[in-house]
Amino acid sequence: MLLGFVASAGRNGAGLGAVPRTYGINRVVPDRDLREAALAWAQQLSQGPALAHAVTKRLQRHALDQGSRQADQYLLDVAPDPLESRDMQYAVELLLTQGAGRFMQNHAEVVFEGR
Numbered sequence: 039m040l041l042g043f044v045a046s047a048g049r050n051g052a053g054l055g056a057v058p059r060t061y062g063i064n065r066v067v068p069d070r071d072l073r074e075a076a077l078a079w080a081q082q083l084s085q086g087p088a089l090a091h092a093v094t095k096r097l098q099r100h101a102l103d104q105g106s107r108q109a110d111q112y113l114l115d116v117a118p119d120p121l122e123s124r125d126m127q128y129a130v131e132l133l134l135t136q137g138a139g140r141f142m143q144n145h146a147e148v149v150f151e152g153r
Contacts, residue, residue, distance in 0.1 A: 087125040
């Protein structure tokens with residue numbers, strides 16, 4: 039499990055109940071598959087909208103440190119950069135030309151430049 043810290047699922051450890059809700063665990067893999075799963079996930083993230091990922095990471099950190107109301111204001115402060123990026127313009131163009139259904143169906147094939 040990729041959390042940024044060690045969490046044991048066993049009874050002797052802190053258990054998964056200690057995992058903050060904001061981490062949003064969406065996949066648990068056996069130990070033997072962790073390396074391959076982590077590398078595949080990293081590859082997928084690297085092909086995504088890097089600027090948006092960076093803003094999301096900063097926003098999550100801000101929400102954990104300052105609370106959700108402050109994070110809402112922080113989002114308004116940092117949103118212009120990704121909204122004005124080439125990646126966002128490209129994604130919006132695809133959404134408008136393909137339609138929402140096709141865009142969501144093919145989203146894994148969209149290649150972003152990180153700009």
